[in-house]
Amino acid sequence: MTSERPRLTVRPKPDEYAWTFGGAAPVARITPGTVLDLTTEDCFAGRVTSERTLVSEVCEFPFLNPQTGPFWVEGAEPGDTLAVHFVSVEPARDWAASTTVPLFGALTSTHATATLQDPLPERVWIWELDRAKRLCRFSAHDSELVLDLPMDPMHGTVGVAPANLEVRSALVPDAHGGNLDTPEMRAGVTCFLGVNVEGALFSLGDGHARQGEGETCGVAVECAMETVVVVDLLKGVATPWPRIESDTHLISTGSARPLEDAFRIAQLDLVQWLVADYGFSAMDAYQFLSQAVESPLANVCDTNYTSVAKVRKAYLPRGRDPYRGLHAHLREVAASLLP
Numbered sequence: 001m002t003s004e005r006p007r008l009t010v011r012p013k014p015d016e017y018a019w020t021f022g023g024a025a026p027v028a029r030i031t032p033g034t035v036l037d038l039t040t041e042d043c044f045a046g047r048v049t050s051e052r053t054l055v056s057e058v059c060e061f062p063f064l065n066p067q068t069g070p071f072w073v074e075g076a077e078p079g080d081t082l083a084v085h086f087v088s089v090e091p092a093r094d095w096a097a098s099t100t101v102p103l104f105g106a107l108t109s110t111h112a113t114a115t116l117q118d119p120l121p122e123r124v125w126i127w128e129l130d131r132a133k134r135l136c137r138f139s140a141h142d143s144e145l146v147l148d149l150p151m152d153p154m155h156g157t158v159g160v161a162p163a164n165l166e167v168r169s170a171l172v173p174d175a176h177g178g179n180l181d182t183p184e185m186r187a188g189v190t191c192f193l194g195v196n197v198e199g200a201l202f203s204l205g206d207g208h209a210r211q212g213e214g215e216t217c218g219v220a221v222e223c224a225m226e227t228v229v230v231v232d233l234l235k236g237v238a239t240p241w242p243r244i245e246s247d248t249h250l251i252s253t254g255s256a257r258p259l260e261d262a263f264r265i266a267q268l269d270l271v272q273w274l275v276a277d278y279g280f281s282a283m284d285a286y287q288f289l290s291q292a293v294e295s296p297l298a299n300v301c302d303t304n305y306t307s308v309a310k311v312r313k314a315y316l317p318r319g320r321d322p323y324r325g326l327h328a329h330l331r332e333v334a335a336s337l338l339p
Helices: 261-277 282-290 322-337
Strands: 007-010 028-030 033-041 067-073 081-091 093-099 123-130 135-138 146-150 153-160 190-194 200-209 224-232 243-245 249-255 297-299 305-312
Touching: 033 067, 033 200, 067 224, 081 153, 081 200, 081 322, 093 153, 153 190, 190 322, 200 224, 224 322, 243 322, 249 261, 261 282, 261 305, 261 322, 282 305
Parallel strands: 007 033, 028 067
Antiparallel strands: 033 224, 067 200, 081 190, 081 224, 093 123, 123 135, 135 146, 153 200, 190 243, 243 249, 249 305, 297 305
16 A cells, blocks of 8 residues: 555655765665655755855865665666656755856857857856746746746656766766766656666755756856655666656656767667557657657756657557656656645
């Protein structure tokens, strides 16, 4: 019964966050089906609190994107798939911070895209969050403009330990997940991650009250989160790249540079998903998705860029349940947990 599900609450202290995927000791061991009630800190570890607190003055690279976790999942082995269902994702404070950072972002010179252009100035915007009305309030620096955007909480960073003994910064997205920065990672979805090491070593963080597709300036509306997830395990099912299932879409991600390769990875992964779970041949799936796919960008600013490929489930053959129907099952579990 759902009421008997194991539940673990984790509220990390400032020195208890992880900064990498892989290489960090687990904070707890959990069994599949466990409900995790977690607090995550923002990407600045809560240090950017006003327009006067610049990232360069209060944060030390590479200690950005603190992760809550990792969690060792009993029975998880390479070749399995971890399923993380987001029951709720709610801002923990009534404010959030966003910034520009010199030599970082899509519309400026960077270390990898070197030009004679001067770095853009470092500035901070504090966004007011109206959690009751579900609004994020933008106050302009250089005019009297005050504008509201709908709140759409999400997690920028979700992942497991990488393969091959690798340790990856929490700033990097790749096949293990990590800093994908896709707005698709919101409440109500299930994220599927391929297990690379025994125990999986799952972590998450980098909450955003909202984010535009592409995260153009490199920084979203960054905030601490109170997040509830259910973690489950599919034995003997491999997932090559992070995937997401919502009530309406199947979603594949790909992370690489250049952006074209990230796009190709996501598109190919979605083709292969339809072949595996919906009875398509590879060429039929290629043709079908070429006419049906939606291709939003996740980020064009991180160490690797992330592209998304998504298709509406309503377009697909009925009676087929990807991942053994686990998303639908976890949605029922989530409904029993919500007030």
